[in-house]
Amino acid sequence: MIDRRCLLFSAAALAAPRALAQSPGKLSVLASFTILADLVGAVGGDRLAVTAMVGPGGDAHVFQPAPTDAKRVADARLVVINGLHFEGWMERLIEASGAKPRVVVASEGVKPRDNPDLHDDHGHKKQDRHGHSHAVDPHAWQSAQNVKIYVGNIARALAAADPEGAAVYAANAQAYGRELEALDAEIRAAVATLPQARRKVVTTHDAFGYFADAYGLQFIAPKGVSSQTEASARDVARIIRQIRTEKIPAVFLENISDPRQMQRIAQETGARIGGALFSDSLTAPDGPAPTYIAMMRHNIRELTKALAA
Numbered sequence: 001m002i003d004r005r006c007l008l009f010s011a012a013a014l015a016a017p018r019a020l021a022q023s024p025g026k027l028s029v030l031a032s033f034t035i036l037a038d039l040v041g042a043v044g045g046d047r048l049a050v051t052a053m054v055g056p057g058g059d060a061h062v063f064q065p066a067p068t069d070a071k072r073v074a075d076a077r078l079v080v081i082n083g084l085h086f087e088g089w090m091e092r093l094i095e096a097s098g099a100k101p102r103v104v105v106a107s108e109g110v111k112p113r114d115n116p117d118l119h120d121d122h123g124h125k126k127q128d129r130h131g132h133s134h135a136v137d138p139h140a141w142q143s144a145q146n147v148k149i150y151v152g153n154i155a156r157a158l159a160a161a162d163p164e165g166a167a168v169y170a171a172n173a174q175a176y177g178r179e180l181e182a183l184d185a186e187i188r189a190a191v192a193t194l195p196q197a198r199r200k201v202v203t204t205h206d207a208f209g210y211f212a213d214a215y216g217l218q219f220i221a222p223k224g225v226s227s228q229t230e231a232s233a234r235d236v237a238r239i240i241r242q243i244r245t246e247k248i249p250a251v252f253l254e255n256i257s258d259p260r261q262m263q264r265i266a267q268e269t270g271a272r273i274g275g276a277l278f279s280d281s282l283t284a285p286d287g288p289a290p291t292y293i294a295m296m297r298h299n300i301r302e303l304t305k306a307l308a309a
């Protein structure tokens, strides 16, 4: 059985870009998820027809390709994946498709960080919230410096697949690299405005490890609270205790949809409730995070708003 949710995701991802993938004269590139598709587009511009296998809002960790997705792989000249065990389904899909597209691992050369999820409080090995037990944290794109490495890999791969465009790809990669440098500086400047003691948030996201390492914010997981299910009243009481003892100024809690629970946390702790942070997927073009750079700017805006003194 194919998960209904995943069917919806792949249907959404297929809809518009499919026609593009068949555009004559353009190099067809398939990226595993939206963030990579955006980076590929930034380097390739209109020489490419880029599509993302997992569309906006989809969860690439748990994506289950539909049988027809093998055709999308077969139609692609180049497939771009994150690597770091993020999208094992893509490797299996490529094999199942029988096609032999060039495959670029965008994260190659990035210094991987250990997956903090891998051990519970007692040092036991456990699975992450997606049911995987990866040795490394795959979310390397949460550091703009890492994304410069991604972009270099993508530009080289595009040039190898389409030598005529090599100069264009190199120039675009250089220009985008400057945007990434500016973004990186912007994030550092934003964090620098925050008092040292306030640079920590509680979040159920487990995707900000590279961001934390690069920019000096602390992301604290709520203790003993599953990020998969709606938090119970007992979970909320535990979160409140943790916020008080660790003096955490802000919380971004995805798994509490009950506004009364959130109000209780805010009232009893004085912590600010943050808005949505985007980690693994861009939004649709009319959403708050339609590109990688817009996503990072959105997140830093939300974080500084919640953490400002």
Ligand SMILES: [Zn+2]
Pocket: 061, 139, 206, 207, 279, 280
């Ligand atoms: Zn993730």
